[in-house]
Amino acid sequence: MQSKKRLRAVFVIFLICLGMVVAKLFHVQIIDHELLKGRAEANWDREIPFGGVRGDIVDRNGDLIVGNRLAPTLYFMPSQNREVKSAATALASILNVDAAKLEEKMAKREVMVKIAPEGKNITKEQADEIALLQIDGLYTGVDFARHYPNGELLSRLVGFTGYDGNGLAGIEYAYDEILKGTGDRIRLYTDAKGIPLPHVDDGFKTGDKGASVELTIDLRMQEIVEREMLQAMEKYDATQALAIVMNPKTGELLSIASAPTFHPAEYQNVDPSIYNRNLPVWMTFEPGSTFKILTLAAGLEEKVIDLHKEHFYDPGYVMIGKARLRCWKREGHKDQTFLEVVENSCNPGFVEIGQRLGPKKLSKYIKDFGFGESTGSGIAGESKGILFSEKNFGPVEQATTAFGQGISVTPIQQVQAVAAAINGGYLYRPYIVKEITDDKGKTLQSFGPEMQRQVISEETSKQVREALESVVANGSGRNAFTDGLRVGGKTGTAQKVVDGVYKDGDYIVSFIGFAPADDPELLVYIAIDSPKNSIQFGGVIAAPIVGRIIEEIAPLAGITSREGQIEKEYRWGDSLTHRVPDLTGMTKGKITSQLYTYRIEWHGSGEQVKYQLPVAETLITVDDVIHVYTE
Known part of the structure; x- marks a missing residue:
C-alpha cells in the first residue's frame, strides 16, 4: 500500500516535470523563437558593409557640385582560404602594392579583414579583374567616394571628406551629420571557423542615404x-x-x-x-x-x-x-x-x-x-x-x-x-x-x-x-x-x-x-x-x-537695362569713344549724305539697312567698325 502511494507520487512528479519540459519547449520554440533565432544569428553572422551614400551638394539651380561615385572595398575571411600567400600575390599585382605586406594583413587571426587602404575605393576595372580570380574568402563591399564634376571649382568652400567618409573641411564638415548616410549591409552566416552555414539564408540590411544640401551659390x-x-x-x-x-x-x-x-x-x-x-x-x-x-x-x-x-x-x-x-x-x-x-x-x-x-x-x-x-x-x-x-x-x-x-x-x-x-x-x-x-x-x-x-x-x-x-x-x-x-x-x-x-x-x-x-x-x-x-x-x-x-x-x-546711366567722364589718356547711331531702315545714300564719319562695313547687296552690329547706343571707340546688313 505504501509502495503504491510512492509510485503514484513519483508518477505525478514525472507528469509535472514532463509538463514543465513541454511548456519550456513550447515557450522556446514558439513564443521566443524569433528572439532566440536572432541571438543565434547574431553569433553566426558576418556583415560586409556597403558605404553610406552621402547626400549631394547642389547649387541654387539644382546643378551638382559634389556627388558620389562607386568605389568598391575588399574584405577577406582568412578561415575560408588556406592559400593566403597565393591569394595575396594575385591581388597585389592588380592593386599595385607590396605582396608581402598584403599577405601579412590577410593572414591576421580575425574573422574578417578589411583590406584597407590597399583595397579601399578601388576602381571598377580593378574590381572586375579581381572578380575573375574567384579567390575563396574574398568579398567585395560596395563603397562610395565623393565625385567632383567641376574639379577644383568651389573647393575651399565645399571642403572634402576623409578616409572614413566623414567631412573634414568646409560645407562637408559643417553639415557632416546632415550629409552622412547609413550604408547597406550583406549578412553572411558562418560557424566559428568561418564556414558558411547551409541551413541559414544570407541577409541584407538597407541603409539610408544622407540628406542633400542646396547652396545659394550659382x-x-x-x-x-x-x-x-x-x-x-x-x-x-x-x-x-x-x-x-x-x-x-x-x-x-x-x-x-x-x-x-x-x-x-x-x-x-x-x-x-x-x-x-x-x-x-x-x-x-x-x-x-x-x-x-x-x-x-x-x-x-x-x-x-x-x-x-x-x-x-x-x-x-x-x-x-x-x-x-x-x-x-x-x-x-x-x-x-x-x-x-x-x-x-x-x-x-x-x-x-x-x-x-x-x-x-x-x-x-x-x-x-x-x-x-x-x-x-x-x-x-x-x-x-x-x-x-x-x-x-x-x-x-x-x-x-x-x-x-x-x-x-x-x-x-x-x-x-x-x-x-x-x-x-x-x-x-x-x-x-x-x-x-x-x-x-x-x-x-x-x-x-x-x-x-x-x-x-x-x-x-x-x-x-x-x-x-x-x-x-x-x-x-x-x-x-x-x-x-x-x-x-x-x-x-x-x-x-x-x-x-x-x-x-x-x-x-x-x-x-x-x-x-x-x-x-x-x-x-x-x-x-x-x-x-x-x-x-x-x-x-x-x-x-x-x-x-x-x-x-x-x-x-536678369539685369540688362542701362537707362539713366551716367556717361563716363573723358580724361586725358582715355580712348575717344562715341555712341553708335541707329542706322536701321536708312539707305546707303542717306547714310553717306549725312556725313557719318564712322568706319562702316557693308554686308549684302540691298539698299536699306536691316540690322547692325553693334546695336544702337553701344559705346565704341573711334577705331571700331560698325557692320550693317542690308535687305
Whole structure:
C-alpha cells in the first residue's frame, strides 16, 4: 500500500516535470523563437558593409557640385582560404602594392579583414579583374567616394571628406551629420571557423542615404568669378585672392571664392593652410578705402555733410594732434565738393566726416553695420575682426578708422555692411545654405533672408548709391565702368601689416561694386593680396576685374537695362569713344549724305539697312567698325 502511494507520487512528479519540459519547449520554440533565432544569428553572422551614400551638394539651380561615385572595398575571411600567400600575390599585382605586406594583413587571426587602404575605393576595372580570380574568402563591399564634376571649382568652400567618409573641411564638415548616410549591409552566416552555414539564408540590411544640401551659390557665376580671379593671380603674381558675390537685397551668397585652389580628392597634396582657410570669412585685414562707404553713409544719415553744396579743401594731409595723416595724392585734391571727396577717395575729407560725427556716433555706426562680430553666415571658420576698444579710440584712431585704416575686418563683414548701405539701409545676414532635402526630395529645412536691423534710411541709402555710381563714372573706380549697366562702387588699397608694422610696397588691393546702381541686385567684392607687375591701386587692378565680372553675370541675374546711366567722364589718356547711331531702315545714300564719319562695313547687296552690329547706343571707340546688313 505504501509502495503504491510512492509510485503514484513519483508518477505525478514525472507528469509535472514532463509538463514543465513541454511548456519550456513550447515557450522556446514558439513564443521566443524569433528572439532566440536572432541571438543565434547574431553569433553566426558576418556583415560586409556597403558605404553610406552621402547626400549631394547642389547649387541654387539644382546643378551638382559634389556627388558620389562607386568605389568598391575588399574584405577577406582568412578561415575560408588556406592559400593566403597565393591569394595575396594575385591581388597585389592588380592593386599595385607590396605582396608581402598584403599577405601579412590577410593572414591576421580575425574573422574578417578589411583590406584597407590597399583595397579601399578601388576602381571598377580593378574590381572586375579581381572578380575573375574567384579567390575563396574574398568579398567585395560596395563603397562610395565623393565625385567632383567641376574639379577644383568651389573647393575651399565645399571642403572634402576623409578616409572614413566623414567631412573634414568646409560645407562637408559643417553639415557632416546632415550629409552622412547609413550604408547597406550583406549578412553572411558562418560557424566559428568561418564556414558558411547551409541551413541559414544570407541577409541584407538597407541603409539610408544622407540628406542633400542646396547652396545659394550659382555655378555659372562661380565659374566666371573663379576664372577672373585665377587670371588675376597669374597676371599679377599675387600671393592669394578672394571674391564674394551677394544679392544685397537678401543676403544670399551667389559666389564665394579663394585662390589658390586645390582638388578636394587630392587634399593631401596641398598645404593645410590652403584648405583650412576660406579667405572670404577667415582672412582679416585693414579694409582701406572700401570702408569709406560706411563713413559716408553715417555722415549722410546724421546730416553732417552735403554732397553737392558743401566744399572741402585738401592740402594733401590733415593734422590730428601731432600726427600728420596724408592723402594718397601727395599734393592734395585742393577745393572739392564732398561728392568729389568721395569720387577722389580723399583721406582728409573722410577724416573731416569722421570728426563731424564724433567718436561715439562713428563707433555706433561701425557696430550697427555688423563689424566686430561674426555675420553668422553658417560658413566654418569665420573670424570676427578687430576694432579699437573704447578706451583706445582716441582722436588719431577715430581719424584713421574713418578712412579704413587701423582696424581689421573680414571680407564678408564688408560685403554685409556695404549691402546695407546700398539696399535701403537694411542689414541682412549673409547665408550660404538655401535648403536641406531628404533622398525623396522632401524639404527638411529651408533658409531665407534674415533682416537684422535698419541702419540708415532709404533716402540716405539712395544718396550713397548715387555717390558711388559717380565714383565709377567720374572717380577712382572708372576702370569698373561697364557700358550698358549702371555700376556703382569703391576702390580699396590697404598697406599690409606684418608684426605690427606697415610693410613697404606690400598691399591688398580691392574693389566693391554693385549693379544696377539705382536698384542693386548684385554686389561683387574682389581683393588681391600682394600683387606685382603693376601699380598697386585697387582702381587699377581690382576695379576692371569687378567690371568684367558684373558685365558677364548681370544677364544671369536678369539685369540688362542701362537707362539713366551716367556717361563716363573723358580724361586725358582715355580712348575717344562715341555712341553708335541707329542706322536701321536708312539707305546707303542717306547714310553717306549725312556725313557719318564712322568706319562702316557693308554686308549684302540691298539698299536699306536691316540690322547692325553693334546695336544702337553701344559705346565704341573711334577705331571700331560698325557692320550693317542690308535687305
